Amino acid sequence: MLLTMRDDEETGRITLAQVAQQAGVSISTVSKVLNGRQDVAAPTRVKVERLLETHAYRRTTRSSREAPLIEIVFHELESIWAMELIRGVENVAKANQAGVILTESGTRHSPSPDWIEGVLQRRPIGVVLVFSALPQTVKEQLRARSIPFVIIDPAGDPDPDVPSVGSANWNGGLAATRHLVELGHRRIGIITGPEDMLCSLARLDGYRSAMSMAGLETDPALIQYGDFHVEGGYERAMEMLSLPRRPTAIFAGSDLQALGVLEAARVNGLRVPHDLSVVGYDDVPVAKWSSPALTTVHQPLRQMAEEAAQMLLRLRAGESSATRLELGTSLVVRKSTAAPQEGADT
Incomplete structure (x- = not known):
């Protein structure tokens, strides 16, 4: 048997029998839940799980089946x-x-x-x-x-x-944008990650803070949400570069998106960094081997x-x-x- 029951008077722990009594199920059902068996109805499983959690129940010994x-x-x-x-x-x-x-x-x-x-x-x-x-x-x-x-x-x-x-995603977004501002860029675009992810929003907030600190307005057309992939970076960059007033720099929320930006620049006949500066995020190994080598935010993955x-x-x-x-x-x-x-x- 994988589980050991002890007298709660000796240990201060709740026993399987007590859990079973409170849940209104048999001890074998509680044992099945503890052992990950699938032949337990979902409502029963939830009830037992919550009781085990409430009483901080733990096995007295680890299962010999536990994989290293x-x-x-x-x-x-x-x-x-x-x-x-x-x-x-x-x-x-x-x-x-x-x-x-x-x-x-x-x-x-x-x-x-x-x-x-x-x-x-x-x-x-x-x-x-x-x-x-x-x-x-x-x-x-x-x-x-x-x-x-x-x-x-x-x-x-x-x-x-x-x-x-x-x-520190906010700091990363701030540093990337501040670098571009210090170089003299004023129309700076950003392609962050998905808008329902905390890291994407934090990098965007860092970008906005750097722009605000420099007294620069943010153009909504230069703020895009991507998917952290090359294709997403390429598609969003193509949209930005087709604007009547295109950006002179783009901060991409991942190195893969930055590679997509580099390709969009090439397709539009723009030279990087002569016509367009690009900053990535992550500093994955491929960043230093891109052409040109990518300025990026190092995230210690x-x-x-x-x-x-x-x-x-x-x-x-x-x-x-x-x-x-x-x-x-x-x-x-x-x-x-x-x-x-x-x-x-x-």
Whole structure:
């Protein structure tokens, strides 16, 4: 049997029998919920999960079926920044004699509903989620199994009880835009990420703050929301560059979008940085190999993943840990930015 029941008078813990009595179900049903069995009705599962969470029930010993694996959950794996995050988690996992399992599931806001059933059966030692929020029922299920979780760069503002690791997105947006302002640019466009993501909005707020500090007005036509991908950057840049008064500089909310901007400039016969300055975000390895080499905001992706994995292991060991960690960003100046040409519509 995977679970051990102890007298609550001796330990101060609630027993499975007490949970079953309060939920109005059998002990075997509570055991099935704890072990991730699927043959339990959803309302019953939710009721039991909430009771287990309310009483802070934990197994007295860990299951022998628990896999020495850290699971990373993405809504998409086909991106350069995903590889940086994977490497960071792998570094920590290897140092702690654990492996890494990758899962592609759901949307950037939450894993798909069937993911929770799978992870409860896989029994990893912890879960790192990227760009995700978690429904309350899912949090309760993970906590009832003593499976800790940490979110990297949460899509929204996480609840106080949800551990997360992010970066200084507002500062990054401020630094990128201020760099362009200091070069002499006045018509500066921005292609941030999706408008329903916290990091996208923070980078946009940084851009707006830098423009305001410089006494510059922001033209709504020069503010675009992208998707963090090359195609999105290209499409939004083509729209900006077709304006009667095109921008002399564009700040892209990711390096991949910046690569799309470079292609849009080429298609329009514009030279970078002679006719158009471009700043990216992330500082993924390809940034320094683009033509020209990309000025960008360095986001410590690998370190963010390492910190998330370390936080996960501390939670698993029962140690107290900060619930929100934000790492610094920095501007990396390369060859894709320069002062606007004399006579340009700055």
